[in-house]
Amino acid sequence: MEDSSTPEARDEWAAEREAILAAGTPEELERARTRALGRQSRLTEALRRLGELPLAERRERGRVLNRVRAELEALVAERAAVLKAQATARRLAAERLDMTLPGRRPRIGHWHPVTQTRRRLEDVMLRLGFTLVSGPEIETEWYNFDALNMPASHPAREMHDTFFLPAGRLLRTHTSPVQIRAMQAAGGRLPVRVAALGFTYRRDDDPTHLPQFMQMEGLVVDHGIGMADLKGTLWAIAREVFGPHAEIRLRPSFFPFTEPSAEVDVTCAVCGGAGCRVCKQTGWLEVLGAGLVHPHVLRAGGYDPEVVSGFAFGWGVERVAMLLYGIDDLRLFYQNDWRFLSQF
Numbered sequence: 406m407e408d409s410s411t412p413e414a415r416d417e418w419a420a421e422r423e424a425i426l427a428a429g430t431p432e433e434l435e436r437a438r439t440r441a442l443g444r445q446s447r448l449t450e451a452l453r454r455l456g457e458l459p460l461a462e463r464r465e466r467g468r469v470l471n472r473v474r475a476e477l478e479a480l481v482a483e484r485a486a487v488l489k490a491q492a493t494a495r496r497l498a499a500e501r502l503d504m505t506l507p508g509r510r511p512r513i514g515h516w517h518p519v520t521q522t523r524r525r526l527e528d529v530m531l532r533l534g535f536t537l538v539s540g541p542e543i544e545t546e547w548y549n550f551d552a553l554n555m556p557a558s559h560p561a562r563e564m565h566d567t568f569f570l571p572a573g574r575l576l577r578t579h580t581s582p583v584q585i586r587a588m589q590a591a592g593g594r595l596p597v598r599v600a601a602l603g604f605t606y607r608r609d610d611d612p613t614h615l616p617q618f619m620q621m622e623g624l625v626v627d628h629g630i631g632m633a634d635l636k637g638t639l640w641a642i643a644r645e646v647f648g649p650h651a652e653i654r655l656r657p658s659f660f661p662f663t664e665p666s667a668e669v670d671v672t673c674a675v676c677g678g679a680g681c682r683v684c685k686q687t688g689w690l691e692v693l694g695a696g697l698v699h700p701h702v703l704r705a706g707g708y709d710p711e712v713v714s715g716f717a718f719g720w721g722v723e724r725v726a727m728l729l730y731g732i733d734d735l736r737l738f739y740q741n742d743w744r745f746l747s748q749f
């Protein structure tokens with residue numbers, strides 16, 4: 406063994422060696438390497454000063470320093486390999502697929518509560534033997550008013566706060582114009598038994614009225630249709646929609662397009678008829694307008710009121726949704742607040 410291998414000689418470079426071995430990150434290792442082998446390092450300085458030594462010492466010292474340099478370089482490479490292996494192991498541990506972790510559930514959407522209600526009503530009407538039809542939301546004054554026995558001078562026309570459009574068009578204020586279109590489409594054939602659901606428009610905006618809302622219209626035309634048919638059908642619908650204990654009650658009313666006309670109440674869905682805040686302690690909720698189709702309306706649809714008769718009814722889909730879901734502000738349906746909509 407040469408002098409350079411003695412513990413004393415090794416100790417001269419112990420600080421450099423330890424710094425390399427202690428490096429915990431690539432950055433620390435690079436700092437230790439610079440300190441041990443860089444241009445400012447003691448080793449480089451010692452090599453530079455070899456020339457100052459007498460020849461005999463110079464050779465020996467040079468051999469030692471070169472071996473130390475090789476040793477330190479090997480140590481750096483070794484440490485770098487270790488750090489790299491540790492980093493890989495850490496990354497793999499972090500990436501490991503843990504099959505026992507709960508999955509991340511995608512948020513699944515659903516039908517809007519008004520659409521759910523619409524589909525429920527459509528379903529009920531289909532099962533009762535009605536055909537689903539539709540009409541345009543942009544209507545003519547004739548279909549929306551005149552054909553429904555509301556001529557230009559009729560005061561009822563003013564009760565519909567109408568959005569008028571150019572060229573005698575308007576946004577339909579109710580689904581009743583579909584009565585006329587359905588009769589025309591039937592072309593005199595019997596029976597006419599249709600339901601129409603769709604958006605309607607009025608210049609209203611408060612907690613119980615919106616400028617855009619949805620209505621459902623029902624129309625039956627056949628030989629010998631009377632109030633009993635109307636009441637029986639509405640009773641069946643009420644039970645399907647609100648439950649097996651629902652009752653209905655008809656109160657005399659007025660619509661230009663039906664005669665006689667009735668407002669129809671349903672047992673309060675909230676209290677079951679006992680009386681509560683929602684039904685203002687009456688046990689009843691007013692839900693629809695109905696009546697026997699006015700002769701003028703049958704005629705406008707191409708049917709002879711001397712030969713056939715019919716009944717019609719109409720109601721608000723959002724109002725049904727409010728009763729079904731216990732919602733007290735109609736506007737919530739159209740504010741698109743996910744926190745509200747996700748509850749249904």
Ligand code: PHE
Nearest residue numbers: 579581660694695717718719
């Ligand atoms: N169209 C009426 C309304 O919007 C409802 C209705 C329809 C009444 C059919 C009677 C018959 O208020």
